[in-house]
Amino acid sequence: MAYRYYKDNREFIEALRATGDLVTVEPEVDWDLELGAIVRRVCELQGPSPHFKKIKDYPGFEALGAPLATYRKLAVCLGLPADTPIPEIGRAYVERTEGGKPLKPKVVDRSQAPCKQNVWTGDDANLFNLPAPMVHDGDGGRYLATWHMVVAKDPDTGEVNWGMYRQMVFDEKTMVGPVLPFSDMGKMFFNKYVPRNQPMPFATVIGMDPLSGVAACAPSPIPEDEFASLLMGEAVEVVKCETSDLLVPAHAEIIIEGEVLPGVWLEEAPFGEYTGYRTSPRERRTVYRIRAITFRDNPILTVSNMGVPTDEGQLLRSFSLSLEMEKLLRSQGIPITGVYMWPESTHHMVVIGTRHAYTGIARQIANLVFGSKLGPWFHMVVVVDENTDIYNKNQVIHALSTRCHPVNGIHVYEQDVGTPLNPFATPAERRMGKGAKVLFDCLFPRDWQPSDIPILVAFDTVYPQEIRDKVLANWKAYGFSD
Numbered sequence: 001m002a003y004r005y006y007k008d009n010r011e012f013i014e015a016l017r018a019t020g021d022l023v024t025v026e027p028e029v030d031w032d033l034e035l036g037a038i039v040r041r042v043c044e045l046q047g048p049s050p051h052f053k054k055i056k057d058y059p060g061f062e063a064l065g066a067p068l069a070t071y072r073k074l075a076v077c078l079g080l081p082a083d084t085p086i087p088e089i090g091r092a093y094v095e096r097t098e099g100g101k102p103l104k105p106k107v108v109d110r111s112q113a114p115c116k117q118n119v120w121t122g123d124d125a126n127l128f129n130l131p132a133p134m135v136h137d138g139d140g141g142r143y144l145a146t147w148h149m150v151v152a153k154d155p156d157t158g159e160v161n162w163g164m165y166r167q168m169v170f171d172e173k174t175m176v177g178p179v180l181p182f183s184d185m186g187k188m189f190f191n192k193y194v195p196r197n198q199p200m201p202f203a204t205v206i207g208m209d210p211l212s213g214v215a216a217c218a219p220s221p222i223p224e225d226e227f228a229s230l231l232m233g234e235a236v237e238v239v240k241c242e243t244s245d246l247l248v249p250a251h252a253e254i255i256i257e258g259e260v261l262p263g264v265w266l267e268e269a270p271f272g273e274y275t276g277y278r279t280s281p282r283e284r285r286t287v288y289r290i291r292a293i294t295f296r297d298n299p300i301l302t303v304s305n306m307g308v309p310t311d312e313g314q315l316l317r318s319f320s321l322s323l324e325m326e327k328l329l330r331s332q333g334i335p336i337t338g339v340y341m342w343p344e345s346t347h348h349m350v351v352i353g354t355r356h357a358y359t360g361i362a363r364q365i366a367n368l369v370f371g372s373k374l375g376p377w378f379h380m381v382v383v384v385d386e387n388t389d390i391y392n393k394n395q396v397i398h399a400l401s402t403r404c405h406p407v408n409g410i411h412v413y414e415q416d417v418g419t420p421l422n423p424f425a426t427p428a429e430r431r432m433g434k435g436a437k438v439l440f441d442c443l444f445p446r447d448w449q450p451s452d453i454p455i456l457v458a459f460d461t462v463y464p465q466e467i468r469d470k471v472l473a474n475w476k477a478y479g480f481s482d
């Protein structure tokens with residue numbers, strides 16, 4: 001079943017305009033910090049996406065900032081009303097990705113692929129001909145790829161991976177960026193291409209349709225080009241690259257083709273990161289040598305500005321990580337009632353609601369999620385009972401502050417996989433990519449007598465039904481507006 005979706009970035013821009021979630025910026029903006037500063041402020045205000053029509057030094061190029069940095073925009077991208085409540089957006093994601101049949105991408109001819117409208121090879125394939133912004137003051141260079149996906153293929157199985165791995169322009173022909181070893185592309189490159197000293201063909205896709213972007217940054221259990229089809233209900237249209245047999249979304253704005261070089265390292269960073277800090281230092285990182293650039297007429301570069309919440313990485317990673325965790329826990333038969341990550345936690349803290357079926361359930365939950373493929377990305381699990389609304393910050397903070405015993409309820413996991421980007425990690429831990437994790441068990445112990453369990457004093461818990469009904473029925477009559 002095909003859902004309502006946008007075939008390209010341009011249809012999505014029009015949809016955002018229609019819901020009031022887009023502002024057209026007509027005055028020229030400077031790629032050197034001004035554009036980035038606007039996008040940053042939009043993220044901090046949770047505002048409409050800026051569509052920049054003129055970029056200094058780059059006539060003909062446009063940019064879209066903060067394309068998916070609010071739940072409203074995510075709802076629009078899934079074809080739902082902009083004001084759809086968060087749990088319903090989550091249900092749509094789970095229903096589509098669990099219920100549908102993944103479809104292989106549909107290969108189209110280049111004549112049907114707008115991303116082939118312009119082709120630069122040889123000397124023309126020069127990265128400085130693209131309006132890479134200087135996103136934050138203090139960044140180590142201009143970042144071309146901040147909201148994009150890198151396409152690569154397993155050399156043995158042919159399985160395709162789409163993922164987001166930031167890329168800084170190093171020189172006319174070279175980009176550089178971190179590829180974490182536990183990411184899917186990291187495993188493929190470091191475990192297969194590097195030992196064979198074989199360059200890995202890649203294609204960086206900028207300005208793909210928004211659901212392909214959601215798929216690319218999700219911890220998808222299947223190849224992302226098929227995962228995207230579950231979200232759309234239709235196969236993604238792809239076209240063959242100029243210089244390799246990789247397939248890229250045909251309606252994307254800009255494609256940069258080339259090879260990731262084994263055994264070659266160049267310096268990258270610092271950069272404003274998803275945690276809201278500039279943490280990882282300038283270091284030698286993975287090198288992308290480019291061979292061709294193809295793009296649509298009047299290409300629209302998509303730009304994310306990572307920093308303090310909320311940017312699209314924080315929002316979408318929180319969204320898809322928590323829902324994939326929910327699927328994992330349900331598949332193991334754990335009686336959970338929901339899983340949620342606030343984007344403001346920069347997807348470091350996950351709140352899990354459960355029925356308190358047996359002693360040790362909170363530890364079992366934490367062990368499963370920390371031990372899964374998703375584990376390296378977060379380090380706090382908060383387990384609450386089924387009566388706590390996991391989407392309600394007040395209720396979760398109340399549960400954490402009143403039900404989690406500082407000795408018995410907090411369980412520390414000292415050695416674990418982490419990322420070099422954790423601001424709290426010691427410099428040595430960051431260098432090693434080592435993490436530490438903690439479980440906050442907010443369930444009253446099973447072996448307490450019912451009379452030992454304090455009674456929650458709330459409107460819903462301590463008044464008889466007839467009194468609550470009466471008060472609610474008369475609320476306006478008492479003089480309250482809502």
Ligand SMILES: Cc1cc2nc3c(=O)[nH]c(=O)nc-3n(C[C@H](O)[C@H](O)[C@H](O)COP(=O)(O)O)c2cc1C
Pocket residue numbers: 146147161162163164165166167177178179180181182183184185186216217218219220304312313314317
């Ligand atoms: C905007 C954005 C930028 C990211 N940058 C990087 C990066 O530079 N390096 C990296 O290893 N992962 C990065 N990630 C996380 C990966 O995108 C993520 O691991 C991957 O897309 C999906 O996971 P998987 O393919 O490893 O399952 C980034 C995520 C987002 C949303």
